[in-house]
Amino acid sequence: MKMLEVRGLGHTYRGKDGTHTAIDGLEFTVDPGELVCVVGPSGCGKSTLLRTISGLIKPTRGSVSLHGNPVDGVPSDLSVVFQDYSRSLFPWLSVTKNVEFPLRKLTRRNRTTRAAEALAAVGLDGAGRKYPWQLSGGMQQRVAIARALAYRPSLLLMDEPFASVDAQTRFELEDLLLRVRREQDTTVLLVTHDIDESVYLGDRVLVLSKSPATVVADLDVPLGQHRDQITTRSSDAFVDLRARVAGLLTSAPARVR
Amino acid sequence: MSLIGLACFFAVWEVASRTDLVPGYYLRPPSAVLPRVVTLLGETGFQRALVATVLATLIALGIAIAVAVPAGLVLGSVPPVRHAVMTLVEFLRPIPSVALIPLAVVTIGTGPDTKIVLAVFGALWPILFNTMYALDEIDPLHTETARAFGTGGFGVLRRVALPSAAPFVFTGVRLSFAIALAVVVSTELFSGGTVGIGQFVLEASAGGLNMDDVLAGTVIAGLVGLGANFGLEWLHRRLFAWSLPRGGER
Numbered sequence A: 001m002k003m004l005e006v007r008g009l010g011h012t013y014r015g016k017d018g019t020h021t022a023i024d025g026l027e028f029t030v031d032p033g034e035l036v037c038v039v040g041p042s043g044c045g046k047s048t049l050l051r052t053i054s055g056l057i058k059p060t061r062g063s064v065s066l067h068g069n070p071v072d073g074v075p076s077d078l079s080v081v082f083q084d085y086s087r088s089l090f091p092w093l094s095v096t097k098n099v100e101f102p103l104r105k106l107t108r109r110n111r112t113t114r115a116a117e118a119l120a121a122v123g124l125d126g127a128g129r130k131y132p133w134q135l136s137g138g139m140q141q142r143v144a145i146a147r148a149l150a151y152r153p154s155l156l157l158m159d160e161p162f163a164s165v166d167a168q169t170r171f172e173l174e175d176l177l178l179r180v181r182r183e184q185d186t187t188v189l190l191v192t193h194d195i196d197e198s199v200y201l202g203d204r205v206l207v208l209s210k211s212p213a214t215v216v217a218d219l220d221v222p223l224g225q226h227r228d229q230i231t232t233r234s235s236d237a238f239v240d241l242r243a244r245v246a247g248l249l250t251s252a253p254a255r256v257r
Numbered sequence B: 001m002s003l004i005g006l007a008c009f010f011a012v013w014e015v016a017s018r019t020d021l022v023p024g025y026y027l028r029p030p031s032a033v034l035p036r037v038v039t040l041l042g043e044t045g046f047q048r049a050l051v052a053t054v055l056a057t058l059i060a061l062g063i064a065i066a067v068a069v070p071a072g073l074v075l076g077s078v079p080p081v082r083h084a085v086m087t088l089v090e091f092l093r094p095i096p097s098v099a100l101i102p103l104a105v106v107t108i109g110t111g112p113d114t115k116i117v118l119a120v121f122g123a124l125w126p127i128l129f130n131t132m133y134a135l136d137e138i139d140p141l142h143t144e145t146a147r148a149f150g151t152g153g154f155g156v157l158r159r160v161a162l163p164s165a166a167p168f169v170f171t172g173v174r175l176s177f178a179i180a181l182a183v184v185v186s187t188e189l190f191s192g193g194t195v196g197i198g199q200f201v202l203e204a205s206a207g208g209l210n211m212d213d214v215l216a217g218t219v220i221a222g223l224v225g226l227g228a229n230f231g232l233e234w235l236h237r238r239l240f241a242w243s244l245p246r247g248g249e250r
Helices: A046-053 A095-100 A110-122 A137-150 A167-184 A196-203 A235-250 B003-018 B030-042 B044-077 B078-090 B097-109 B111-138 B141-146 B153-191 B197-208 B210-238
Strands: A004-015 A018-030 A035-039 A059-068 A078-081 A157-161 A187-194 A204-208 A217-218
Touching: A004 A046, A004 A204, A018 A046, A018 A078, A018 A217, A018 B078, A035 A196, A035 B044, A046 A157, A059 A196, A078 A137, A078 B141, A095 A137, A095 A217, A110 A137, A110 A167, A137 A167, A167 A196, A187 A196, A204 A235, B003 B030, B003 B210, B030 B044, B030 B210, B044 B078, B044 B111, B044 B153, B044 B197, B044 B210, B097 B153, B111 B153, B141 B153, B153 B197, B153 B210, B197 B210
Parallel strands: A035 A187, A035 A204, A078 A157, A157 A187
Antiparallel strands: A004 A018, A004 A059, A204 A217
């Protein structure tokens, strides 16, 4: 069974000054254990896509199913990592309490163990008693990833998760994501505007058109399981695929960042 | 450092009083008033007045919090209620509590409940407004994050809205303490009949121009406000370090 099935998904915002169709007729699936990157021009409706999948907004057309169950409201086994870690972590809670936030239904002991495991997985063993604002940006985003993982979601949604950190930290976090999803066999849907990142991380890359977004290409990434920031990024397969994605994006007549 | 302003104030007062800029008989110099402050604090009669005033202030503050925080939460999160009630609120808010003393004395009497009711009326507004506006300031991404992890409406209110509004509410409480104290002392002073610093000052000024006592009582009222503010500020820094600029880290 597919982990995620998106069928004919469309969403139109209705405002005072008319309507705006952000996404239209989106069709794709994600298999269990896959890491799928969605790349598209800025403003093409990537965030709308994530919000409809996570049940935060109700799409006007089409359907989303999570392992066979239609999404109606926020699914209970789904985690989201947002771009803006400084605003998605709760500043009044310690790092550990932030990671424990979604684990309301567990016993106290299980919560503590899960949070400790998740923090260890992202390399933040000693930081549990600190507060998010005492950490660097990269470390804060690790906390957000730990929180998402501790929830043990069937599907992890990531909305431009590494767009707000410096290049060095971004490489580290990308490799961190590849490692933990191998270790925990997590299914990931990651939205980005960065072509290189989508090819480096993905098992598949979905290329979206400009708004209203539709899927213009669904590409397999033939780079294998183990990837390396230097050798992978300089391999022929990587360079070819990056050029193809870039070509698909620029042929869509919208500004590409 | 923070006491320099206070020291300057006393110095100016001393000079003004000694140089006959103002009649020294009425404006007694701090060198005469401050020793009186110390002896007054040792007198049982005055201690009783001080405790009565502080207690009335604290009770009024407690009631104001109990009323204004829930009311602020409702006004802040239910727009129709807000639209319906805001005109009334804006009409009532500018009315000085002191202007209501005659009405309160006629309807409630001259007991301690009068000054508490009036102080509650004065202290409500900063807490109400800070609670209400704090809800507007909640980061939508905090709410969205909580919802994405399956937190329901009530959970979001309790686990996101309340903690993120708490520092603003606390600032409201700090402002309200000074207001409650001022209203309690004023009511004692204007209506008499109830034990407190205000009544002590009233009697001292009526009794025979005992200006040392009048000024000492006034200074003590100021010191109570100052002390409370220091205490509440300290508590604010301890409880809400996360909300301070740069998270309170220096």
